[in-house]
Structure formats: C-alpha cells, structure tokens
Amino acid sequence: MTLITSERLAQVPSATDLYNIDHMLSDEERMVRDTVRKFVRERVLPGIDQHFEAGTFPRELIPEVAEMGLLGMHLDGYDCAGLNAVCYGLACQELEAGDSGLRSFVSVQGSLAMFPIYAFGSEEQKQRWLPRMARGEVIGCFGLTEPDFGSEAAGMRTTARRDGNHYILNGTKMWITNGGIADLAVVWARTDDGIRGFLVERGTPGFTTSDIHQKLSLRASVTSELHFEDCRIPVENMLPNVKGMRGPLSCLNEARYGIAWGVLGAARTCFETALDYAKTRIQFKKPIASFQLVQRKLALIATELVKAQLLALQLGRLKDEDLLHPVQISVAKSNNCREALNIAREARTILGANGITLEYPIIRHMNNLESVFTYEGTDDIHTLIIGQAITGLDAFA
Structure with missing residues (x-):
C-alpha cells in the first residue's frame, strides 16, 4: 500500500494544469x-x-x-x-x-x-x-461555404462544367479564411460526376476575391468571398482521388480536430488573466480573489478547463492510433468551443469594466470564440451528429 504523506499533499498542482x-x-x-x-x-x-x-x-x-x-x-x-x-x-x-x-x-x-x-x-x-x-511560399484557402449554403454544404450551387481539357467554374464561396491572401484555393463544386475538388490558382481569369470587413470577431484574420465567373480550370487541377461530400467533410474533420485543441489556448489565457487580476485587484481592502464568489468562478473555470484538456488529449491519442471516429471529433469540438466561450465570458466578469478593453486579452478572445463556436460546423450541427450516433436516428431531415 502506498501512503499519501503530508509532504506529497503539500505539492499544490499548477492552477492551469490541475491534473498534471x-x-x-x-x-x-x-x-x-x-x-x-x-x-x-x-x-x-x-x-x-x-x-x-x-x-x-x-x-x-x-x-x-x-x-x-x-x-x-x-x-x-x-x-x-x-x-x-x-x-x-x-x-x-x-x-x-x-x-x-x-x-x-x-x-x-x-x-x-x-x-x-x-x-x-x-x-x-x-x-x-x-x-x-x-515553406509558406504558397498560401492556401478552402472554398466550401456559400452565401446560401453553410451547414447544408451539399446544397452548393457552385458548378464546374467539363469543356474539353478544362472545367468552367461558376459560383461564389463565402466566409473563406485566408481567401484574400491565398495563392491557391481548394474549391468544391458540383459537376456531372458529383461534387469534386479543384485547385484554382490566383491570377486565373475569372477568379477574384473580396475581403469581408466590419467584423467584430476574428479581426486579426483575413475573411473573404471567392468569385468564379467562367473560370477555366485545367482538368489536371481537379483532385483525382475523391468524389462526393466525403472529400470536404474529411478536411473539415481535420480542421475541427485542431479547433478542439486550439480553443483551450484562448480559454487558458482568459483564465490566467482573470486569476492574476483577481489576486492584485484590491476592493474593500483586500484582493477580490479572497471573496467566495470570485473563487467559485475561478474554481469552475479551472475545472472545465481540465475536463476539456483531457478530452482533447484523448482525442489526440485516438487519432495517433488510427482509432478516431468523426463523432468523437464532434464531441470535442462542440464541448470545448462551448466551454471555452463560457470561460471567456466568466473571466470577463471578474475584470468588470476593465474586461471590455484591449488592455486585457479577454474581450478579444471572447469575440473570436463566438466565430470559432460557429465555424467548421455549428454547435447545433455537432449536437445532432452526436444525437444520431447515440440514438441511431437521423434528426437532420
């Protein structure tokens, strides 16, 4: 039997890594x-x-x-x-x-x-x-979402019509990260042979981009529309080894995996900022971190952060062992985005009015997380994916 000594009990874990x-x-x-x-x-x-x-x-x-x-x-x-x-x-x-x-x-x-x-x-x-x-010499973007088709990506209207040794691409893609700076766009379009992916180089006649402005979220990011008007793409620029929605959806799963981890960084920064602030902000002659309600907020944030970190780590281990199922990605993406956004909001309350200024990073992360909560599959869509997996019933139709 291993005894837990008082010395070992005295080793307090890190505030941002309670489970080591x-x-x-x-x-x-x-x-x-x-x-x-x-x-x-x-x-x-x-x-x-x-x-x-x-x-x-x-x-x-x-x-x-x-x-x-x-x-x-x-x-x-x-x-x-x-x-x-x-x-x-x-x-x-x-x-x-x-x-x-x-x-x-x-x-x-x-x-x-x-x-x-x-x-x-x-x-x-x-x-x-x-x-x-x-090497960063060529920047890429991913064109799937359209003005009228977000969650229902399979309803896309962008088309690619075969014309000899070319495809003629027509349509619009929206909310495209990196679009305005991309040298190469991976674009998904409807063809007579199903949905296919095409590599479209900047400078191709008929291919233009326009950046989306007046954003209050992801402001330090380029978000654009991609426009295709009789854009001629060589046949050899089509991705040959995939057809249908399996192609873009597998790419989205790769991105969702990274998001499930990424949001934890934003959440951790918000937590660290609130914790440091609470220890130094003096009210009623003592730091606000000494008040029960503030400690409750910090304790709940720390606990949710640990749970989300463990979820992400297990997701990574499954992926490395080739045991990962898309439903597991949905669980992690949905949970971690939701909890990261909740953490940011709760951390902001600890800073009071100071929390809404860019002097502190919380409001920036909170605004960004509103977008991350939505893109690469909204929380509603991931919830239905999980629901279908556990009940065997499709709630999309």
Whole structure:
C-alpha cells in the first residue's frame, strides 16, 4: 500500500494544469508546446491587439511560422514535419493562446488546403504544391461555404462544367479564411460526376476575391468571398482521388480536430488573466480573489478547463492510433468551443469594466470564440451528429 504523506499533499498542482496533464505528454510533445508558447509570447502577443483593433492579419509572422515547421506539421513527407496528432493539437493550443486568427491561418493552411492535396491529390499535385505550402511560399484557402449554403454544404450551387481539357467554374464561396491572401484555393463544386475538388490558382481569369470587413470577431484574420465567373480550370487541377461530400467533410474533420485543441489556448489565457487580476485587484481592502464568489468562478473555470484538456488529449491519442471516429471529433469540438466561450465570458466578469478593453486579452478572445463556436460546423450541427450516433436516428431531415 502506498501512503499519501503530508509532504506529497503539500505539492499544490499548477492552477492551469490541475491534473498534471504535462506528465502525460512525451518529451517531443512538450518541446513542441514550449517552442510554440515561446514564439507566441515573444512574437505574437506584443502586437496582436493592434492587429485586432486595426482588422489586419500579421502576415509578417508567416515566414517564422513556416520556419518552425507548423504548416502541414501533421503530414508526412513533402517537406512537412510529420509530427503526431497530439503535437499538432498542442501547437494549435499555443497559437490560439495568442489569437484565434493565427491558429485559424495555420489550421486552414495545413488541414483545409494542404490535407486535401495530400489525401486526394495526384503525385504531381503533391510534389508541385505541398513543399512550397509547407515553406509558406504558397498560401492556401478552402472554398466550401456559400452565401446560401453553410451547414447544408451539399446544397452548393457552385458548378464546374467539363469543356474539353478544362472545367468552367461558376459560383461564389463565402466566409473563406485566408481567401484574400491565398495563392491557391481548394474549391468544391458540383459537376456531372458529383461534387469534386479543384485547385484554382490566383491570377486565373475569372477568379477574384473580396475581403469581408466590419467584423467584430476574428479581426486579426483575413475573411473573404471567392468569385468564379467562367473560370477555366485545367482538368489536371481537379483532385483525382475523391468524389462526393466525403472529400470536404474529411478536411473539415481535420480542421475541427485542431479547433478542439486550439480553443483551450484562448480559454487558458482568459483564465490566467482573470486569476492574476483577481489576486492584485484590491476592493474593500483586500484582493477580490479572497471573496467566495470570485473563487467559485475561478474554481469552475479551472475545472472545465481540465475536463476539456483531457478530452482533447484523448482525442489526440485516438487519432495517433488510427482509432478516431468523426463523432468523437464532434464531441470535442462542440464541448470545448462551448466551454471555452463560457470561460471567456466568466473571466470577463471578474475584470468588470476593465474586461471590455484591449488592455486585457479577454474581450478579444471572447469575440473570436463566438466565430470559432460557429465555424467548421455549428454547435447545433455537432449536437445532432452526436444525437444520431447515440440514438441511431437521423434528426437532420
């Protein structure tokens, strides 16, 4: 029998790691996490609030992100880092601790633009695009959502009509992260042979983009519309190895996986900010952290953060063992986005009026999380996916 001594009981766990999850990580996983955390602390945080306020994306960071091997880091070969799923998740977590916009950029590049080429492209397409995308020389985006079709992506109206050695693409895609800065768009369109994916290069006649402005969320991120008007795409630019919604949905699952991790970084930053503030904010001659109601808020935040971290870690272990089912991704994406948003809102209340200014990061993360809660499948859609899995009944129709 192992006795718990008073000395061992005296070792209080970290406020942001109550379950010693750090101990469950490999040396390589901790190294990736710590490297990205240092980068965010030194290069992202000093200016991200200004980018958020100005509504600009920190493009100057792209070469550094690429140099760290974060673009397509979970893919093997083609100059990609080939790291495991947990490493990828931890990197997303640390990037989003800086800002959701930066994590979104990395997620779109690796999971939504590089992954479909890696999984469904020809060898020529892989050799042509993936190494340059891994080095950040080519920026990609993912065109699925349309003005009239978000959750019902299969209802898309964008079409690609075969014309000799080309396809003629017509339609509009909306809410496209990286769209205005992308050199290559992975676009899904309806053909006579079903839904297919196409690689559309910037500069192709008939392909234009327009950025979406007046956003109050994800302001440090480029969000755009993609417009296609009689845009001629060579046949060899079609992804040859997938047909139907399986293609775009598998890409979305890759992105949702990263989101389930990423939002924990935003939540942790909000928690750390509220905790530090509560310890130093003096009211009624003592720090507000000494009040029962504030401690209750902090305790609930810390508990939900631990639960979400454990959910993400198990998700990563399942993915690394090729045991992951899409329903499990929906559970983690839905739960972690919901709880991260709740954590941000609760943390904001601890700061009172100070919590609504960009002097502190909470309101920035809270606004960003409103978008992350919605994109790559709304909470409603993920709830129905989970409901269908546990009841065997389809509630979509």
